Amino acid sequence: MDSADFIVIGGGIAGLSAAARLAAHGRVVVLEGEEALGYHSSGRSATFSHFGIGNRIVRALTAHSRRYFLEAGDGALCRRSTALFVATEEMLPALRLLERDMAAFSDAVRPTDPAEMERLFPPLRTGPGAAVAGLADGDGLRLDSDAMLQGFRRTMSEHRGTVLTGRRVRSIERGEPRWTVRGESGEAWRAPVLIDAAGAWADEIAHMAGVRPLALRPLRRTIIVVDPPPGADVRHWPFVKTAVDDFYVLPESGGLMASPVDEVESGPCDAQPEEYDVALAAWKVERYTHLSVERIAHRWAGLRTFPADRTPDAGFAADAPGFFWLAGQGGFGLQTAPALAEAVEALVTGSHWPEALARLGVTADDIAPGRLYES
Ligand SMILES: Cc1cc2nc3c(=O)[nH]c(=O)nc-3n(C[C@H](O)[C@H](O)[C@H](O)COP(=O)(O)OP(=O)(O)OC[C@H]3O[C@@H](n4cnc5c(N)ncnc54)[C@H](O)[C@@H]3O)c2cc1C
Numbered sequence: 001m002d003s004a005d006f007i008v009i010g011g012g013i014a015g016l017s018a019a020a021r022l023a024a025h026g027r028v029v030v031l032e033g034e035e036a037l038g039y040h041s042s043g044r045s046a047t048f049s050h051f052g053i054g055n056r057i058v059r060a061l062t063a064h065s066r067r068y069f070l071e072a073g074d075g076a077l078c079r080r081s082t083a084l085f086v087a088t089e090e091m092l093p094a095l096r097l098l099e100r101d102m103a104a105f106s107d108a109v110r111p112t113d114p115a116e117m118e119r120l121f122p123p124l125r126t127g128p129g130a131a132v133a134g135l136a137d138g139d140g141l142r143l144d145s146d147a148m149l150q151g152f153r154r155t156m157s158e159h160r161g162t163v164l165t166g167r168r169v170r171s172i173e174r175g176e177p178r179w180t181v182r183g184e185s186g187e188a189w190r191a192p193v194l195i196d197a198a199g200a201w202a203d204e205i206a207h208m209a210g211v212r213p214l215a216l217r218p219l220r221r222t223i224i225v226v227d228p229p230p231g232a233d234v235r236h237w238p239f240v241k242t243a244v245d246d247f248y249v250l251p252e253s254g255g256l257m258a259s260p261v262d263e264v265e266s267g268p269c270d271a272q273p274e275e276y277d278v279a280l281a282a283w284k285v286e287r288y289t290h291l292s293v294e295r296i297a298h299r300w301a302g303l304r305t306f307p308a309d310r311t312p313d314a315g316f317a318a319d320a321p322g323f324f325w326l327a328g329q330g331g332f333g334l335q336t337a338p339a340l341a342e343a344v345e346a347l348v349t350g351s352h353w354p355e356a357l358a359r360l361g362v363t364a365d366d367i368a369p370g371r372l373y374e375s
Contacts, residue, residue, distance in 0.1 A: 007191040012042035015197035016152035017341035023159035033168035044302030049141040049335035050083040051102040060360035061336035068338035082238035083140030086131035095243040108138035123289040172209040200268035202327035218303040219263040222277035225298040273301040306330040315368040
């Protein structure tokens with residue numbers, strides 16, 4: 001039986017970013033069921049950080065994480081990229097609300113007109129029935145999820161933290177004062193603090209541990225990659241999203257990645273794209289752009305896992321000493337990971353709440369899992 005100070009279940013961005021922080025305080029063991037880190041949601045995202053998504057808490061966590069992305073890893077974690085939000089006539093009220101909400105966190109948000117939108121993203125359909133107004137935000141960041149995962153893993157190893165892949169947790173026993181976690185092959189690990197960062201499986205882990213679940217909802221989202229216009233160099237094209245949640249498109253390896261922004265109920269699983277959602281994605285590419293989809297070069301799907309109020313959860317379970325939730329990062333788990341990991345460090349070690357988060361108006365209560373049992 002291997003003993004540690006902290007066991008983290010889940011080798012996605014949530015588990016690794018928190019483990020990297022905790023490794024400075026004691027021995028951390030990360031247990032990941034798959035052979036590769038980031039095999040599930042963290043490796044299937046659109047890898048963009050922007051202020052056009054989520055509620056006030058999510059935007060504040062995004063704002064706090066920006067400094068980390070820009071300063072850590074010698075520029076390897078991200079590159080600056082404009083985020084362009086476009087609106088048809090019917091979406092104009094949503095665009096105005098978006099401008100207000102984004103301006104609270106970014107000075108770089110400004111209205112833009114169809115001529116500039118076409119200059120930024122040449123295939124965009126503009127005019128009646130298509131995009132008539134927009135917002136450009138120069139504070140967008142294209143993230144590198146693999147560089148993030150490897151960077152957090154490196155930080156852990158520098159502190160003698162251990163990441164074990166291919167270790168699916170099958171049972172959890174609560175003892176005083178330690179948790180015992182067992183893998184499929186009978187291996188066991190023991191620690192006083194158990195961090196549940198199992199993404200779509202977080203409620204299943206809680207169930208194994210005898211902890212009241214949070215009623216998390218994994219929702220499937222689909223992505224397709226299509227060919228760019230012939231001869232176009234799309235590398236510096238922006239991330240383009242409709243002002244309401246209907247469609248987005250951004251550059252990907254010389255092509256264009258697009259999503260119909262679908263949210264299909266799912267259990268925790270190895271999510272696969274459904275034909276209907278792939279067809280819907282292609283249809284929306286043609287609806288919002290002049291591109292004609294002749295070929296779908298790649299397609300994939302992943303799960304975005306939400307609690308009822310769509311705010312991430314980080315905090316100890318009230319009903320089980322030492323069981324710590326780190327779940328419900330929905331569609332913003334990459335862009336909020338550095339801030340959430342800092343919050344986890346403060347909550348787990350009992351140190352001061354990060355001042356920068358307090359200044360942005362985020363308190364421990366905002367992300368405490370207990371809030372979800374109150375309504
Ligand atoms: C299509 C799509 C687009 C997205 N776009 C963006 C974006 O542009 N920007 C952004 O910030 N976010 C985006 N997201 C959201 C982001 O990817 C997630 O919020 C984030 O990856 C969640 O990280 P996680 O570590 O909680 O989950 P995961 O990466 O799923 O990690 C959880 C891990 O726990 C492991 N696990 C589960 N059960 C066990 C067990 N019993 N034993 C051991 N291990 C176990 C799993 O194998 C998994 O690897 C997107 C998501 C999707 C699907």
